[in-house]
Amino acid sequence: xxxPVKVYGPPMxxxxxxxxxxxxxxxxxxxxxxxxxxxxxxxxxxxLKMQPFGQVPAFQDDKISLFESRAICRYICEKxxxxxxxxxxxxxxxxxxxxxxWLEAEAQSFNPPSSALVFQLAFAPRMKLKQDPxxxxxxxxxxxxxxxxxxxxxxxxxxxxxxxxxxxxxxxLPNSNYLLSVTDRGALFTSRKNVGRWxxxxxxxxxxxxxxxxxxxx
Amino acid sequence: xxxxxHGLPMSICTATVMTCLHEKGVxxxxxxxxxxxxxxxxxxxLAKNPFGQVPAFEDGDLKLFESRAITQYVAQEYADKGTxxxxxxxxxxxxxxxxxxxxxxQFDPAASKLSWELAYKPFFGITTDQAVAEENEAKLGxxxxxxxxRLSKFKYLAGDCFTLADLHHLPCLxxxxxxxxxxxxxxxxxxSAWVADITARPAWSKVVAMxxxx
Numbered sequence: 469x470x471x472p473v474k475v476y477g478p479p480m481x482x483x484x485x486x487x488x489x490x491x492x493x494x495x496x497x498x499x500x501x502x503x504x505x506x507x508x509x510x511x512x513x514x515x516l517k518m519q520p521f522g523q524v525p526a527f528q529d530d531k532i533s534l535f536e537s538r539a540i541c542r543y544i545c546e547k548x549x550x551x552x553x554x555x556x557x558x559x560x561x562x563x564x565x566x567x568x569x570w571l572e573a574e575a576q577s578f579n580p581p582s583s584a585l586v587f588q589l590a591f592a593p594r595m596k597l598k599q600d601p602x603x604x605x606x607x608x609x610x611x612x613x614x615x616x617x618x619x620x621x622x623x624x625x626x627x628x629x630x631x632x633x634x635x636x637x638x639x640x641l642p643n644s645n646y647l648l649s650v651t652d653r654g655a656l657f658t659s660r661k662n663v664g665r666w667x668x669x670x671x672x673x674x675x676x677x678x679x680x681x682x683x684x685x686x
Numbered sequence: 687x688x689x690x691x692h693g694l695p696m697s698i699c700t701a702t703v704m705t706c707l708h709e710k711g712v713x714x715x716x717x718x719x720x721x722x723x724x725x726x727x728x729x730x731x732l733a734k735n736p737f738g739q740v741p742a743f744e745d746g747d748l749k750l751f752e753s754r755a756i757t758q759y760v761a762q763e764y765a766d767k768g769t770x771x772x773x774x775x776x777x778x779x780x781x782x783x784x785x786x787x788x789x790x791x792q793f794d795p796a797a798s799k800l801s802w803e804l805a806y807k808p809f810f811g812i813t814t815d816q817a818v819a820e821e822n823e824a825k826l827g828x829x830x831x832x833x834x835x836r837l838s839k840f841k842y843l844a845g846d847c848f849t850l851a852d853l854h855h856l857p858c859l860x861x862x863x864x865x866x867x868x869x870x871x872x873x874x875x876x877x878s879a880w881v882a883d884i885t886a887r888p889a890w891s892k893v894v895a896m897x898x899x900x
Contacts, residue, residue: 521829568755
């Protein structure tokens with residue numbers, strides 16, 4: 469019997485929660501190992517051995533040590549292809565290519581402005597850091613343009629990469645969830661009919677609901 | 687059926703895909719996109735890439751955008767041709783996945799901003815923002831410290847073989863090595879050796895020649 473995979477980092481981290489959502493979709497047993505970021509544990513030599521850039525998550529499975537949430541997700545989907553949601557990373561090369569395309573769009577176009585907004589609007593207040601109105605405005609405009617592209621795409625397709633929920637959609641859950649539940653910028657999504665519909669569908673999946681519960685635990 | 691790549695060699699992302707296609711020895715047609723006339727914002731191009739960015743790619747009925755998705759597809763689909771750019775072994779493949787993401791999320795943001803400030807802007811006669819350049823030089827220096835340690839243990843980023851993880855650095859490296867930022871690479875011996883090795887590859891030299899023609 470294989471031991472559970474290990475995910476190092478707090479569930480409230482967007483990148484950690486991306487990996488947790490994937491593990492739950494794929495029905496893979498896992499253990500969350502806490503990393504005390506307020507005490508700088510992620511910058512200490514022990515942690516840097518696993519993740520040399522000093523960021524969460526780090527991940528271990530068998531004797532493999534990995535980092536970068538989207539690499540970990542792809543690895544989980546490939547290694548555990550027959551478990552849980554089998555179509556999460558596509559069941560043919562063409563399906564996989566389309567999912568990779570939209571996963572890259574998430575990483576390159578959606579993630580930068582949405583992460584900046586999540587930091588400014590959700591985390592900075594909690595950390596008692598000053599917000600930057602210029603940064604907020606700039607990133608709202610960028611995110612709006614990306615969501616315009618999504619609005620059009622989701623008018624033609626149920627999910628981003630096709631008619632099935634995939635890793636590409638999953639990757640959007642962490643940042644979107646913070647924007648919609650903790651900030652007042654949710655209208656960026658809900659004012660767009662197709663994006664709003666897509667958000668309702670992906671966020672109501674059991675796997676994501678379980679991650680949100682984990683984020684609430686102390 | 688000939689593959690089509692829509693873009694321009696001077697675009698970092700287009701050059702990356704061209705390099706991959708040359709490494710694989712796969713024939714393709716480069717279809718120029720007139721960025722200066724905003725052809726990439728026209729409906730006919732947006733149908734290929736709704737974000738209005740180059741490159742866009744076609745292989746028969748398959749249409750793709752995002753350079754890293756394109757190269758991954760090409761490397762797998764044409765696995766038996768040319769240079770092997772991915773690992774089929776699952777453990778080595780997992781490590782490759784990591785270092786591809788490192789290029790995308792650690793190296794590229796700082797490197798592409800620096801390329802813009804220190805290479806493209808002077809070429810177009812626009813003033814460099816020194817504050818942005820210095821901020822990103824500092825970031826890049828820290829990432830290269832991690833690369834230095836990594837490359838002291840392995841010849842290439844993902845292991846003993848040249849892969850997509852190394853390839854994706856080439857176009858930015860090319861621009862940065864023509865600026866003051868080259869010192870960041872040259873002052874780190876293992877990084878410097880790696881840069882010299884990968885930039886000497888024939889596939890990359892073909893792309894450089896095409897960039898100069900334009």
